[in-house]
Each structure stands twice: as structure tokens, then as C-alpha cells.
Amino acid sequence: MSTRRRAVLVGAGVLVVAALIVLVIGSYRHQVSVQRSDDPRSTTAEGTRALAQLLTDEGVRITTTDDVDTAIARSDQRTLLVVASPDLLSDEQAAQVGGATYARLLLLRPRAAALRAFGLPVDQSAPAVGTVDPGCADPAATAAGAIDPGDFRVGYASQAGAVALRCYPAAGGAGWLRVGGPFGPVDLVAGGVSNDLLAHQGNAAFGMNVFGTQPEIVWLMGRSAAVTASRSGAGPTLLPAWWAPAVVQAFVALVAVGIWRGRRLGPILHEPLPVTVRAAETVAGHGRMYARIGARDRAAEALRAGVRDRLGRVYGHRVSDSDGVLALSAAVANRTGRPAPEVARLLAGPPPGSDDDLVTLAAQLDRLEQEARRL
Known part of the structure; x- marks a missing residue:
């Protein structure tokens, strides 16, 4: 895959992930917005x-x-x-609402702060308990009858x-009260x-x-953020509303670019050496490392691969699979007089079971190569 094509795919993946994040955040915000008390969009209790x-x-x-x-x-x-x-x-928002046209x-459910903000001559009282009768002659209440408060x-x-x-009196107060205020009559519903x-x-x-x-009906839901800013004297936040999803998208993009451009760990011992060293030192170093980790299979395969490559060049056989090994084994057996299965076992047999077997295999491969080159 070309670098350009990989970049296009990574970019497309980042855009898809970013879109999903924005959708999730938007859905979460919507769910949060409709879970508030007295919200006509909320299905909660x-x-x-x-x-x-x-x-x-x-x-x-x-x-x-939510906006006044x-x-x-x-x-x-x-x-x-409503x-x-x-x-x-805030007091300013209450004055705006009271002075509107309606x-x-x-x-709905005002407490002392709202009663004061709207300038209503009303005090809180204890809430009603149990079933409450209308207690008034208003047709809306008498038609409804008793309610559960x-x-x-x-x-x-x-x-x-x-x-x-x-209407609906209890404990010196009422559950539904219509009272005159600075802006005209106001209904209070508990x-x-x-x-x-x-x-x-x-x-x-x-x-x-x-x-x-x-x-x-215009149903206005109060917002606590506006109250906090207004009553504490704090100004509006300096961060835009989109900053949170933007940060998430930037993080996803950073991770994607890091994976794309990051260095991939290659096979063992295939990294180029940082400095030029003598071949004998490299071989000795590889041998000591193989011995330290007990990698007899890797050491044996390295020995066999070297012999196969060198003899393949001599005999004109390209050894890239099992058929190539069989063809090379047949050619070497024909030139040396050794049985073809024996040659094939030396060039591509099972890994040695012990260090002594590995030493024996190395000696046998060296002898086979000398015989194949001498004849």
C-alpha cells in the first residue's frame, strides 16, 4: 500500500471516528437536557x-x-x-419574563427566590399531604376534583x-394560587x-x-448556569461550546498519526546495525545471543539458510520453497554421491534438540558444503 493511499485511509478513519464522537456527545447532551424535573420532553418520573x-x-x-x-x-x-x-x-431575567407579552x-414550583425575583407578595408554606380537595369554586378545580399532591x-x-x-388549600397555604404582582396576575402551581x-x-x-x-404554550426551562453567572457576578465562560468535542477530535487525530508514522518493530536481528563491524564479530554476537535465549531453532535455520543460498548460487537453483529445497538436494546428492533424503534433512530438517545436536549439524553442513564445492 502506497504512503499516499495509507494517508487517505487514515484521514478517512479519523473523520469517521470524529463524527461518531460528535454524535455521541450530541446524543448525550440531548439525553441530559431532557432528564430535568418538569421538562415536557422528559419521560422520567x-x-x-x-x-x-x-x-x-x-x-x-x-x-x-431554555433561553429567556x-x-x-x-x-x-x-x-x-410557563x-x-x-x-x-436571575432578577433581571424574571423582570424580562414578567414584562413580556402573554x-x-x-x-411551576416556585420557591422563595422566584417569588422574590418576580416581586410577588407570597410566602412559602408547608406542602400538602394526602389527597387534597379543590377548596374553591373555580371551574377548572371543581371539574378536576381531588388531586394527589x-x-x-x-x-x-x-x-x-x-x-x-x-385552590387546594393545606397547612395555611395553597397548591394553586393566582396572585397579583408588578406585571399582572401570576399563577403559582406547586x-x-x-x-x-x-x-x-x-x-x-x-x-x-x-x-x-x-x-x-411556551415552556421556559430555567438554566442554573445563567443563575450562577448572574448572581455571582462572574462573566460568561471564555471557552466556546464546541471546545470539548474539538479536543476529543484532536486527540483521536494525534493517536492516528502516531500509529501511522510510528516505527514498527521488525523481525529479530533484521534491523541494520548502527555502525560497521567486522563480520566475525557480528556472527559471534548473534551466536552468543542465540545461545543466551536458547534459540537453537533460529540458529539452525540461519546456518541452513546460508548453506542453501550459497549452494543455490553454485548449482543454479533458486531456493524459495520446499520444491526448491528438493531440487537443490537432488543436485547436491547427484554431485556428492550422498542420498538425496540425507541432503534434504541437512538442508531443511527438524531443529536440533540440544546444543550438542546444533554443533553436530553445523559440522555436517560445513562438510556437505565443502564436498559440494570441491567436486
Whole structure:
């Protein structure tokens, strides 16, 4: 195989490996992105894929995004803007979301940080336990009936004057609260719509009635990286998003080039000598090494190969396989009077079983060569 062709094949292999790595990383990132709590793409127990599917079957269009600007751009007067994990938003992002255009704004599982960021006059309360009845006259709640609040983390309590709707009460708070804020009415939902609980009690009807009031939903997932940068005062990372797969690709390319250009270990004793030495010293050195490692088979083959090559040149026989050995043995036997099988055994027989046998073989080969050359 030519060097150019080898280079093309290596390059193609590197590209294939790099493409596979990029696909794996992309798939991994996608899997990670859809395993978050309250994500309508997630099929985990904490996700909301089941609710999203029910709403989609009813004709509701759902757009999921992690970017605040994208959520604001896609919201209009026909949109329910759902903010999942709102505690991950900074104060500036909360103000952006609150000031956007939408039909309704719903915060899913907000805690104290989100309540403060959105400027809502609401405090956390203890979450409800056991089956909870609607406790209000709102048609969405009364049609759903009792729900299982097994995934409630907190409840919401507010001053009576600020509350427009208070359903599913427990422990001084409520699981669904609509309260006035700086940007208008905001719905606070403590949960009850996760995949794990949607089939319990009236949870599915509750989720459909509360989240299905508009023909379109923009579902904004908060991002912890944005919160960390905003609240710690740190700037954005200086590394681009593609740096990790680029490093992996560079490493693969480096390994491939190293294998391609690296020196291959050749057969024993076939490397050229670094300096010119006398032939006798080379032979003696090889002999001592063979003796040290007990390589009688290699030593015997080296002796036989030398005799075959020299006699082959004398008798005009090219010895490259067993047929060549038989032809040379017949020619030598004809000239020396030795039996052809005996000559063949000396030129290409089994390896000696001991050092003494190796010495005897060397003497016999030397005698055979002298006889074949003398006649």
C-alpha cells in the first residue's frame, strides 16, 4: 500500500471516528437536557412528558426552550407562558419574563427566590399531604376534583387582598394560587402534573384544565448556569461550546498519526546495525545471543539458510520453497554421491534438540558444503 493511499485511509478513519464522537456527545447532551424535573420532553418520573402529550392531543402547541429571549420572542396574547424551575432565573431575567407579552403567566414550583425575583407578595408554606380537595369554586378545580399532591415541595400563602384565586388549600397555604404582582396576575402551581402522579386522582384533569386554557404554550426551562453567572457576578465562560468535542477530535487525530508514522518493530536481528563491524564479530554476537535465549531453532535455520543460498548460487537453483529445497538436494546428492533424503534433512530438517545436536549439524553442513564445492 502506497504512503499516499495509507494517508487517505487514515484521514478517512479519523473523520469517521470524529463524527461518531460528535454524535455521541450530541446524543448525550440531548439525553441530559431532557432528564430535568418538569421538562415536557422528559419521560422520567419527575418530567411532564405525559401532560405535554395530553395537551398536544387536544391541539395545544407546546414550544420548549431554555433561553429567556427565545421564550419572550415566541410569546403573544394567545400564549400561556410557563416557567419551570423559576428559581434558576436571575432578577433581571424574571423582570424580562414578567414584562413580556402573554395571555397568562404560570410559575411551576416556585420557591422563595422566584417569588422574590418576580416581586410577588407570597410566602412559602408547608406542602400538602394526602389527597387534597379543590377548596374553591373555580371551574377548572371543581371539574378536576381531588388531586394527589405527592410531588408538592411547598405551598403558597398570601394576603387575602392580593389573592385572586386560592385552590387546594393545606397547612395555611395553597397548591394553586393566582396572585397579583408588578406585571399582572401570576399563577403559582406547586405540582401535581409530573409523569409519576398524572394518573392519580384528578391530577390529569387538573393539569389539562390549568395548562390547557390557551392554544399555545411556551415552556421556559430555567438554566442554573445563567443563575450562577448572574448572581455571582462572574462573566460568561471564555471557552466556546464546541471546545470539548474539538479536543476529543484532536486527540483521536494525534493517536492516528502516531500509529501511522510510528516505527514498527521488525523481525529479530533484521534491523541494520548502527555502525560497521567486522563480520566475525557480528556472527559471534548473534551466536552468543542465540545461545543466551536458547534459540537453537533460529540458529539452525540461519546456518541452513546460508548453506542453501550459497549452494543455490553454485548449482543454479533458486531456493524459495520446499520444491526448491528438493531440487537443490537432488543436485547436491547427484554431485556428492550422498542420498538425496540425507541432503534434504541437512538442508531443511527438524531443529536440533540440544546444543550438542546444533554443533553436530553445523559440522555436517560445513562438510556437505565443502564436498559440494570441491567436486
